[in-house]
Amino acid sequence: MREALMSRSPDTWDAVRRTLATIVTEVVAGTPPSLQVERITKGHQDYVTNLDLHYQKALCAALKEAFPDWPILAEEDAPGAAVSSGCWWIVDPLDGTFNFAHGLPFYGMSVALLHDGVSRVAAVYDFSKRCLYSASSGGGAFVGEEPVAPMRSAHRVIAVSSGVVDWAMSEKPDLLPALRELGKLRILGSQATQLAYVGCGFLSANISVEAKVWDDAAGALIAQESGAHYSDFNGNDFSALLKSGTAHALTLRSVACDAALWPILQPLLLNKR
Numbered sequence: 001m002r003e004a005l006m007s008r009s010p011d012t013w014d015a016v017r018r019t020l021a022t023i024v025t026e027v028v029a030g031t032p033p034s035l036q037v038e039r040i041t042k043g044h045q046d047y048v049t050n051l052d053l054h055y056q057k058a059l060c061a062a063l064k065e066a067f068p069d070w071p072i073l074a075e076e077d078a079p080g081a082a083v084s085s086g087c088w089w090i091v092d093p094l095d096g097t098f099n100f101a102h103g104l105p106f107y108g109m110s111v112a113l114l115h116d117g118v119s120r121v122a123a124v125y126d127f128s129k130r131c132l133y134s135a136s137s138g139g140g141a142f143v144g145e146e147p148v149a150p151m152r153s154a155h156r157v158i159a160v161s162s163g164v165v166d167w168a169m170s171e172k173p174d175l176l177p178a179l180r181e182l183g184k185l186r187i188l189g190s191q192a193t194q195l196a197y198v199g200c201g202f203l204s205a206n207i208s209v210e211a212k213v214w215d216d217a218a219g220a221l222i223a224q225e226s227g228a229h230y231s232d233f234n235g236n237d238f239s240a241l242l243k244s245g246t247a248h249a250l251t252l253r254s255v256a257c258d259a260a261l262w263p264i265l266q267p268l269l270l271n272k273r
Contacts, residue, residue, distance in 0.1 A: 010138035016067075016113060016121045017136040021145075023062045024111060024123045025132060027055060039101045047101050048076055055093035055109060063089050063111075070113070075214045083213065084117035084242045092214035095124075096190030110192035112217035117239040122218035124196045133196040133222050141199055141225040148226045151201035156183025156261075159194045159203050163210035178268050179207075182261075195219025198256040199226030205257035205265060213242065216254055229262040231255065233269045 031051075038050045056074050063072055073083055074091040083090065089111065094100060096107030106128050113121035120137040133148070135141040141148040158179055165187070168175040179185055183204055188194055191211050197203040199222045208215070220230045220238050231237055233253050241252055257265055 010136065013120045013136035014139040017123070017134050017139065017142075019066055020111060020113070020121055020123045021132055021134050023059070023066065024109060024125050027058045027062060028109065028125055028127075030058060031055075037101070039097075047097050049094070049097060049101055051100070052076060052094040052097055056091060059091050059093060059109075059111060063091075073214070075212070083114055084239070086116065088114045090114060090214050090217040092192060092218075095192040095215060099189045104189070106188055106190055106193065108190050108193035108196075110214065110218040112221065114217060114242075117242040119217050119221040119238055122221040124192045124218050124222060126193050126196065128193075133199070135199075135222040135225040137221065137225075139225070141222045143200065148200055148222075150199065150226055150228075153201070153204075156204035157186060157202070158183045159186045159188050159197075159206045161191070161208040161210055162187055164207050167209050172271070174271075175268060182264065191215040192219040195230070195256050196222045198228050198258075199223040201258075205255065205261055207255045207265075207269070209251075209253045211252040211254050213250055213252070216252055220254070220256065223256040227259065229255075229257050229259045231262075233266065235266070 032054065035051060039047045042048055053076060056076055060072050060074060070087040070089055072089040072091060074093065092110040094107055095110045100107045108127060109125040111123050112119050123132060123134040125132050131143055133141065133143055176185070191208055192215055194203060194206040195216065196219050198206050216238065223230050232241055233255060241250065255265060255269065
């Protein structure tokens with residue numbers, strides 16, 4: 001695998017994708033049936049649960065067994081890793097923990113492989129639909145093992161993070177009305193899953209101002225391999241963003257959207273008050 005990786009061929013990335021898909025599916029299938037959920041407060045409206053920790057331990061063990069040479073950065077790890085060079089697994093064991101802890105059935109599991117800061121392989125498990133979205137660089141995006149066929153609708157649905165609402169209210173009062181003119185607005189609470197939904201066409205756009213590397217690493221590739229646009233507000237791609245600091249310190253202002261919508265959204269996001 002290491003020699004094949006040097007060629008960076010789409011076939012190599014797809015082989016890793018298939019293995020990753022099996023790992024994620026097996027970890028989800030191994031969820032303890034009678035787990036009593038316990039939550040620990042990390043910060044204001046920010047939790048980690050024992051299920052996050054269970055999934056993280058299981059994912060990391062399976063990834064180390066299958067790919068022993070590649071280090072892992074997981075959300076609940078100690079900060080400090082720079083992931084812009086070499087191969088790194090990026091793991092968010094439960095994306096949408098706040099939803100899960102409050103009984104809201106919209107959350108996901110996100111795993112990505114970065115190679116020199118570029119997302120090459122991705123998997124996002126959607127617990128609400130009980131399905132796996134995956135992608136490999138140059139190999140396309142999949143729901144299960146079926147290629148993604150983006151849904152097209154005359155009616156736009158735009159997901160924003162709660163941070164976007166705070167930012168708009170304090171700094172860009174015209175933004176939310178302008179977005180509302182483009183489509184219906186939703187705050188859903190699982191960034192990785194929402195990025196996959198942009199790829200599938202369930203969402204026309206997803207906008208965040210407080211995403212972390214583990215929130216975006218997998219979903220961004222799934223969106224892009226489905227034909228959608230993904231970048232920060234200035235148009236910089238994911239690998240460029242990683243060069244500006246260690247993974248835990250980075251906060252991403254990111255947007256994923258139908259490619260035709262990007263020229264309309266970018267001026268709205270960049271215009272000053």
